[in-house]
Amino acid sequence: MTPILKSFAALSDETRLMIVDQLITEGELPAGDLAPGAGISAPAISRHLKVLREAGLVTQRADGTRRLYSARPEGLRMIAEWTQSRRTFWEGSLKRLEAALMEDGA
Template identity: 50%
Template sequence: MENLASIFSALGDPTRFAIIERLLANGEQSAGELQDVANISAPAISRHLKVLHEAGLVNRKINRQQRLYSLRPEAFATVGSWFISHQEFWAKSLDRLEAALKKESN
């Protein structure tokens, strides 16, 4: 879970989030295929893909002249684990609040 800050930072940008959404929907794609997720230049898309790769969210594979990108499931498992651990915290906190309110109203 040490990489969560860079993962959330990478996902915080709307263009990078759109790239992740596209990869979730369509699977592996080239940088060129991802270019239409935002109205930006090819070098800008490449910079966004670099951030996603450095955050550990995507794999990059070179096939001749193409750079192919796909999601790294283990990165999303880390995020899912973090959410689940915090969901349990809030559920327990709300249960304690409910019990205290019931006790107070009696």
């Protein structure tokens, strides 16, 4: 699987997307602080974090017995760059749609 596919596959899960968003917003956090109130067990969070690490979207570092996680800018940048590279397609499509709607409304 290519890196971009791994990234999108990892983020297709609502919990993993929520974890990445939380890390982007709050910065580095221990696993126990991720997705509080979501009713997710510690082993489930660990499995989600493993998928995100393997996709290159988060990093882990040890601080004594704790494991701290943070969003990995390089992995997220790859998604942003891919999205921006498709911008021309979407803008062209929207302009064609606008023109078609204007024709129908005329």
